[in-house]
Amino acid sequence: MALDSDDIHVATAERIFSDRADLQTVAHDRDGAYRASLWQAVEENGLTIAMVPEEAGGVGLTLEEAFSLLRAAGRHAVSVPLAETMLANWALAAAGLEIREGVLVPLVPAPRGHLAIDAEGRVTGVCPEVPFGREAGAFVALCDGPDGPVIALLDPAACRIEEGTALSYEPLDWVHVEGAPAMASAPAGTAAALPEMAATARANQIAGALERMLDATVQYAQDRRAFERPISKFQAVQHLLARLGEECAAAVAAAGSAADTLSRGETGDALLLEVAAAKVRCGEAAEAASGIAHQVHGAIGITREHALHRLTLNALAWREDYGTEAHWALKLGQLVSAGGADALWPLLASR
Template sequence: MAEGENIVVETAEKIFADLADAQEVNRDKQGQWKAPLWQALSEAGLPLAWVSEEHGGSGASLADGFGVLGAAGRFAIAVPLAETMLAGWLLAQAGIASPNGEMTVAPASPRDRVISNADGTLSGRARGVPFAKAAKHVAVIANGADGAVIALVDAAKLRIEGHLNLANDTSDTIVFDKVEPITAKPAPNGFDQTTLMLMGGVVRSLQIAGALESMLDISVRYAGERVAFEKPIAKFQAVQHNLARLAGESAAALAAATSAADTLASGTAPDDAVFLEAVSAKIRCAEAAEKGSAIAHQVHGAIGFTIEHILHRFTLRALAWRDDFGSESYWAVELGKRIAARGADELWPLVASR
C-alpha cells in the first residue's frame, strides 16, 4: 500500500470510528449522526476524492479512493459517500466541475436508459438509484444521437419516487421528463454506460468485502464470548467450521475486489481484462455476501436478527449492494457472452493473464 493511500485511508477510518460507530449509530433512531459525519467527510475532501483540484475536488488517486470505500464497507456507512465519489468521477470524465453536497449517479442498473434528446433535455427512468432522495445533484450518463453524454442535473428538477432497499436505505426511482441539465458534455471516446456500471460494480464489491470483514470480526468475537454448556461456542466443531467458511468467503471477496480495484487503478489493462476483473469481482462478492451473511446469522442465532444487534447493519447492506450496478446473474450472463464471442482458444490466455 502506498504512503499516500495510508494517509487517506487512515483519515477516513478515524472519521468513521469517531462519528459512525456501529453501536452508536444503531442506537440513534433519528439519524442525527449523519450530519456531523458528512460534515467531517466533506472537510477532509473525501466525497470529491476522485475530482481534480481544478474541478473542485481533492485530486486523490483511484487507489486512494478505493481504499476509502473498503473502509466505508467495514463500517457499513449509510450516507452517500460512495455515490458522491462515483458521481464526481463520472463528471470528471467530461471535465464538468462537481458541486458541493451529496450526489448520486444514474442509471444505477445496466437495464435502464436515459436518453439525451435533440434539444439537450433528458428523458427516461432509472430505478434503484441509491440515495436519490438525499442527493442535491445527480450525475447522469445518457445515450445521445452522436454517442454518450455526461450531464449534471439539479435533483430538485426531477421526479423521484422513494423506495427502500433491504437495509432501509433509500433506493429510489428517478423519472427524467425532458429535464434540462445544469450542464452536459460529450463523454470521452469509448466511455459509455457499461463503463459506469463496471466502475460502480467495483465500488460495491469493495464495500461488500469490507462488510464481510466486519461480519467475520463480529462473529468471531461473539463466538468467543457466548457460553453454552459451560464453554464458549467457539469451542464447538460445528461453529469452528462455520467461522472457517465465513473467513473463506471474506478472503475470496477481498481478493476479487482488490484485484479489480488494482486493475482499474493501474489504467494499463486492456478492455477485456478490465471487464473480466470487474465482473468477476461483482459476481464473487455478491455470492460471498449471500453465503457470508447466512453464516454470520447462524453463528449468532436469534440475537443476530434483532434490531438491537449491530450485525444486521452489515449483512443487510452487503445483500442490498448485490443488486446495485447489475446483479451477479446479469453479469454472469454478460461474461458468458463475452467469453463465447472470443472463442475457446482465447479463454485460457485471458484468464491466465490475470
C-alpha cells in the same frame, strides 16, 4: 499494491466513521440523527472528492486508494451517500465538467433503465432503484447521446422521484426524467466506465462489510459460552468461521483486483472480466457470509439493538446496486461464449 489500513487517507476515514457512525450507535439511532454530522465530516475531509485528480480540484488519490477507502466505509456500513458522491464527482471530472459540493447521486440506468439525451440537451428516461436518490443535490447521469455516451448534470427538481426502500432500509428511489434540461453536459469520455466504477465501488463496500462481519463473529464465538465452553471451541463452529473467513478472503481478493485494474486504466475485455468477477463473487460472498454470521450469533443480529444487521443488510443490499450477480455474469458469459474455447485461458492468464 493494496493499502494497509495505516494508509493516511484510509486511517482518516476510519477515524471519522468510528467517531461519527459507530456501528452500535447507528443501530440504536432510529431517526438517523448521526447522519448530518457524519456527512459534514466526510465532506470537510475531502472524502467526496477523493477520486478527483488534483488539477480538477480533487484530492487525487489513485483509484486503488479511493476504493480501499470505500472498503473502509463498508467496514462501518456507512449509510450516507459517500460512494455515490465520490463516483459522481469522478464522472464529472472524467467528462471534463466542474465538480460540485453537496450530495451527488449518479444515475447508472443499465441494465434495467434507460436515459437518453437529445441534441438540445434534454434528458428523458427512467433510472430504477437509485440509492439515495431523494437526497441528491444534483444527479450525474450517464445518458445515451446522439454521438455516444454523455454525462449530464440534472436538477432533481426537474425530475420525478418515486421513493422506495432498500433491504437495508436505506433510500432506494426511482428517478423519472421527462425532457429535463441538463444543467451541464459533455461527452462521457473515460466516464463511460461509470457502470464499472460503480460496481467496483459496491464490491469493495461488500468486502469491507465482510471483513467486519468476520471480526465480529470470531469475537462473538470466543465470548459466547455454551455447554461450559466458548462456542469457538466446537469444531462445527470453527468450520463455519473458516468458511466465513474464506468468503471474506474471496471478496477482498476479487474487489481488490478490480480496483487495481481500474487504477491501471485498463479497458475492454480485461476490465469486464475483473469487474464482473468482483461483483459476482462479492455478491455471492455477501450471501454466504451473512448467513454464517447470523448462524454463529444465534440470530440475535436480527434484533434492532444488535449491530450485526447493519453489516449483513447493507452487504446484501449492495448486491442489488449497479448490476446484480446475474447481470454481470451474463455480460461476462456473453463475452466468453462469443470468444470461444481458445480465448478463455489467454484472457484469464493475462493478469
